[in-house]
Amino acid sequence: MTGTVLEVLRDSVWTDITPRMLRLRWRTSASQLEELSFEAVGVELEVGERVRLRRAGEAVFEGIIYEKEREHSSRGLLVRARAYSLLILYDRHIVYRSYPTGTAAGEIIRDLASLEPGVDTSGVEDGPRLTSVWEIENETALKIMQGVARGTNYLLYMRPVLRLQFKPKEGAQPSTTIDESRILSASYREDRWSLRNRVIYVGAGGQVLADVSEPPGDMPLVISDPFLTDHTEAQRRAQIRLTLNKEYGRSLRLSLHERVYEELGLGLGQAARLEIPSLGLDGAVMFVVGVEYDPAGSVYLLDMGGRLELFEDYLSETMGGDVAARFGGRAGVPEMLSTLAATSSELEGYARVSASTRHPAYVNRPPLTLYNPQNIILNAAGEAELVSGATSGSFETRILPPSGLTFLSFVEAYWDAYAGGGSVSAEIINVDEDVILRISDAVATRHVVLPRWPRALNHLTYRSASRWAASGATVSDVRLGPVGGWCLKIVPDTLGTYGTITYPASGNLSLQLQQFRYLRLYLYGGHTDSFAVKIQLWQDASNYLEGSLVVALGEWRKYEAALKTFIRVGNPATINWISVSSPYTLLIDSDHVLLGHVYEVMRLRFTLFRPSAADESPRVGAIRMVWREGGA
Numbered sequence: 107m108t109g110t111v112l113e114v115l116r117d118s119v120w121t122d123i124t125p126r127m128l129r130l131r132w133r134t135s136a137s138q139l140e141e142l143s144f145e146a147v148g149v150e151l152e153v154g155e156r157v158r159l160r161r162a163g164e165a166v167f168e169g170i171i172y173e174k175e176r177e178h179s180s181r182g183l184l185v186r187a188r189a190y191s192l193l194i195l196y197d198r199h200i201v202y203r204s205y206p207t208g209t210a211a212g213e214i215i216r217d218l219a220s221l222e223p224g225v226d227t228s229g230v231e232d233g234p235r236l237t238s239v240w241e242i243e244n245e246t247a248l249k250i251m252q253g254v255a256r257g258t259n260y261l262l263y264m265r266p267v268l269r270l271q272f273k274p275k276e277g278a279q280p281s282t283t284i285d286e287s288r289i290l291s292a293s294y295r296e297d298r299w300s301l302r303n304r305v306i307y308v309g310a311g312g313q314v315l316a317d318v319s320e321p322p323g324d325m326p327l328v329i330s331d332p333f334l335t336d337h338t339e340a341q342r343r344a345q346i347r348l349t350l351n352k353e354y355g356r357s358l359r360l361s362l363h364e365r366v367y368e369e370l371g372l373g374l375g376q377a378a379r380l381e382i383p384s385l386g387l388d389g390a391v392m393f394v395v396g397v398e399y400d401p402a403g404s405v406y407l408l409d410m411g412g413r414l415e416l417f418e419d420y421l422s423e424t425m426g427g428d429v430a431a432r433f434g435g436r437a438g439v440p441e442m443l444s445t446l447a448a449t450s451s452e453l454e455g456y457a458r459v460s461a462s463t464r465h466p467a468y469v470n471r472p473p474l475t476l477y478n479p480q481n482i483i484l485n486a487a488g489e490a491e492l493v494s495g496a497t498s499g500s501f502e503t504r505i506l507p508p509s510g511l512t513f514l515s516f517v518e519a520y521w522d523a524y525a526g527g528g529s530v531s532a533e534i535i536n537v538d539e540d541v542i543l544r545i546s547d548a549v550a551t552r553h554v555v556l557p558r559w560p561r562a563l564n565h566l567t568y569r570s571a572s573r574w575a576a577s578g579a580t581v582s583d584v585r586l587g588p589v590g591g592w593c594l595k596i597v598p599d600t601l602g603t604y605g606t607i608t609y610p611a612s613g614n615l616s617l618q619l620q621q622f623r624y625l626r627l628y629l630y631g632g633h634t635d636s637f638a639v640k641i642q643l644w645q646d647a648s649n650y651l652e653g654s655l656v657v658a659l660g661e662w663r664k665y666e667a668a669l670k671t672f673i674r675v676g677n678p679a680t681i682n683w684i685s686v687s688s689p690y691t692l693l694i695d696s697d698h699v700l701l702g703h704v705y706e707v708m709r710l711r712f713t714l715f716r717p718s719a720a721d722e723s724p725r726v727g728a729i730r731m732v733w734r735e736g737g738a
Contacts, residue, residue: 109368110399112144115156123149128184132159132167133396133409140191140263142167148182157189158266166373168192168266193264195222196248203242203250204661210235211258215272218247222268229265230272233258243664259346280391282370285381290361290405294385302327305347307340315340318348358385358392358410364399367406373397378410465517468505470729477502482714491526491723492714500713503729506706513705514563514734515698516556521712522727525549528716530724534702535709542621542702548712549724557621557702564590566609567696579605579688587695588662589628594694596686604640606687617681619643619651619669622700626666631657632691640687641667649676657692666704708733 112127113120123146130144142159153174159167169189177184199221205214211233219225242250255262255272263271304319304326315337319326327347334340358380362370372378372394380387396409472488481499485491492499507513523530532548533541534556545551560566568590571583579598587593598605631637636658644650653672655665686694708731714724 109162109364111160112146113158113160114151115158120158129398129400130159131396131398133398139193140167140169141188142169143186143188145184145186147184149185150183151185151187157187161373162368162371165266168264170194191264192268193248193251193262193270196251197246199247200244201242201247201250202244202661202663203240205236205240205242207238208235209240211254211260212272214254215251215262215270218251219270221247224268226267226269228269230270231260231274233260233272233274280377280379282372283379283381284360284370286384288362288366288370289382290363292361292382292385293359294382294387295357302348305329305344307331307334307344309334309340316344318344320348356392356411358387358408360408360410362406362408364404364406367408372408380410464735465732466507466735467730467732468507470503472727474501474726474729475503477504477709485725487727490712490714490726492528492716495719497528497717497719498713498715500711501726502709502711503731504710505708505731507733507735515558515701516703516708517558517732517734518553518555519710519732520553520730521548521710522729523549523552523712524725524727526716526724527718527721528714528724530726531713531715533711533713535711536623536703537707537709540623542623548726557700558698559617559622559700560698563697564592564695566699567594567694568592570594570609573610575608575611577606577608578603579607581607584693586630586693587628589695589697593628596688596692596694598689598691601691602689604687604689606685608683608685610683613644613683615682615684617700619645619679619681621702622681623669624666624701624704625653625669626664626697626699626701626704627655628662628664628695628697629655629657630662630693630695631659632693633659635659637688637690639692640685641672642685642687643669643672643678643681644683644685645676645678645680646682649678651675651678657688662693662695 110124110130111122112124112130113122115121126146126149128145128147130142132142133140142157151171151174153171155171157169157171158165169191171187171189172194173188175186177186196218199218201218201221203214203217212230213232215230216227219227219230251262254260259274261271261273265271302325303321304317304323306314306326306328307316308328308330309315315334318341329343329347331340370378377391377393380390380392392410394408395411396407398407398409399405400407473484474488474490476482476484476490479490479499479501481493481496482490482501483493490501519534521532523532530548532545534543534554535541542557543554545554555561564587567587569583569592571581571594574581574594576596578600579596582595582597583592584595585592586595594607596605596607625641625643627641629639636656639655639657640652641655642650642652651669651672651674653667653669655667657663657665681700684699686692710729710731712726714726716723
């Protein structure tokens, strides 16, 4: 076992645990990142620790332990662990991005790679370019990077010491030849159903737009795209599909002695030429997709896949639709419009977050689901009422909408309440127990509209420049907004010096400040670097809130800020006007600007009261909470 060493990082020092190792498996697949799973005896390992695999003195894998299982046996403490490559670090980054037409795949990879410090991207090649604008919202950086790799048919690896690799699978030459004299055993499987050597694209009106094949062309794949009209584009997609499909469904498992494996020098992702006539492999080129090591027998087990089968689900449609259509994202408009979309600006191509708005509702029907009940039971009808002997009690109903991606705002709440011999009050509260809205008589008032301003989507910034006052700047309407199509454009009179716009010019909003907890805007910075934008909520010149948003350059982003983080000057209780100050050109779009809740748990607490335990209990029946969603 001289050539394979397993180490764990302890106190910044790599510690050799190879003598404790019983079994090791190093592999990559589509459903899992490059991973290392192993069994060791008599050694303590912790989730989150880094491990490293070295072969012939060279580090070939470095990753983080994500799973651990311990078992007590006659040999002592047995630990089974699984580590994923350092690429898993990008699973903790949620990103919002807009990449314009013509952006290279490698540019996207390098941009996302910069989210982690110290990553070497010199091994990232540019690769193909986007055929249309790609908007990304609320997605993990890891999923985006894997989608780019899948759609371009490139290899994506994080090598030890944070060296990121993004290179084409096609064109990789076999580094060695394996024949029957070098193997202990071999098994070969071929799923003919998955193999394809011909691809046909059928477009709009049932017209065949492309038909590409390799001899004998007897295993076709037919793709029907009712929006596809361009023969050249269909030909391009078909060729990519053919390349991806023609060797899909082939797998080979080889057993090699440790000495032979080390002589071959094969690692994950490397190709070998196979000369095993007994299995019908005469000069076939296949990639190593898995390596397993058995220390007891000094044997390596190699899993090898077809020439383009490093990740077996590159053909999965779950993320990118037709992966040949565009390497990173699903087209938001029919293909027949994509040529026009590609020539428009990236801002006009940005997905409109308020398109196709809908209003889902959460209904808590009897028998009610109760959260945090105090002196509350369900009666025979499933309604909430006070327990016998109690004069007061409370309970909550809660909801977190299932889709954070398209959530815009909570809208309203309804309920059925009956006084009996007492009363019912209600409160809308947040996770910090702050009261957003209080309803003293929830029997007389059974419907409330939840705090948000303006009530109408995009009202503040939709063709509204004439309602704003400007000082040291000009403000205009431009048709580039991602939310409602139109947005505001601020240009300071002197770039680098803050110019201010104020809404409304009359200064008479008269909004109660206490009902709002968040401010939300969509901003696009028109400068060579990021810069700070000042937001002020004014009661008067002596009482106001002031906050700051750092605006990223060259892309639309959603900015949400908690008002409790704003600087409070004086004691403002009312918002009479809002001002935005920017030192550089700034585009502003909006849906709801001031909100009581953003995407978080919504809590509606009911308090039941009766003067005497002998009085009839008040009751609460069905409860409904409505929110608004919008998506591109």
